[in-house]
Amino acid sequence: MEFKNWAILAGVSALAACASGGRDRPNDPIRALLSADAMLFVGFDRDGDLSTSAAEVDSGIEREFVRADANRDGTLQPLEFQNWSNIALGGGQIGPYRLDFDRNVDNAITREEFDTEIHARVRDYDTDENGALARADFVRRVGQTREPREPRVRPPTR
Ligand SMILES: [Ca+2]
Ligand SMILES: [Ca+2]
Ligand SMILES: [Ca+2]
Known part of the structure; x- marks a missing residue:
């Protein structure tokens, strides 16, 4: 579940290759x-x-929810x-998706x-x-996922 939304733009690695001025060696990792x-x-x-601090995440969630809720009905x-x-996710083709x-x-x-999904994604990064x-939290090699964590007890509310 946690990693299902990893969306990879193949074009990004192509751009990175261009940006390096063609100096790419065959074994260079995709960056x-x-x-x-x-x-x-x-x-x-x-x-x-x-x-991006935890407080900035919270205020960002608030701001984006208000931005999205055009008719102000709270959903x-x-x-x-x-x-x-x-506007916020660049077109929605790479998720996160509505569902x-x-x-x-x-x-x-x-x-x-909205809170639950955003916070889950923050934890993943x-x-x-x-x-x-x-910034380093956002940089991973294509296909790379986090090491599995030790199982831990979550609060019953989650
Ligand atoms: Ca900050
Ligand atoms: Ca609404
Ligand atoms: Ca719902």
């Missing part, structure tokens, strides 16, 4: 991976310290999500569902688990 949620989380860094209908995805958020599949994304997302 670039881009996903739309990473763009979102970089944009959450309001104080410009190149790290995101499919069209609202689509419009938001188009990633709408866990109970009732065609409405509540604020709680937060390699050192310090609650903040540094």
Whole structure:
């Protein structure tokens, strides 16, 4: 579940290869991976310290939910999500997708569902688990996933 949304733009590695001026050696690792949620989380860094803190995540969630909820009814209908995805996630072709958020599949994304999905994604990126997302947390090789974590007990509310 956690890794199903890794979206890889093959074009990114092609761009990276171009940017290196053709100096790529055959065994060079592929260095670039881009996903739309990473763009979102970089944009959450309001104080410009190149790290997205837990507080910035929370305020970013608030801001984006308000932005998306065009009719201000407290939930995101499919069209609202689509419009938001188009501007915030670069078109929505690489996820996260509406049904990633709408866990109970009732065609409405509540604020709680929005929070839950965003926080799960933050945890996935937060390699050192310090609650903040540094730029390095967003950089992985294509196909690379995190090491499996030790199982741990989650609060019963999650
Ligand atoms: Ca910051
Ligand atoms: Ca709405
Ligand atoms: Ca729902």
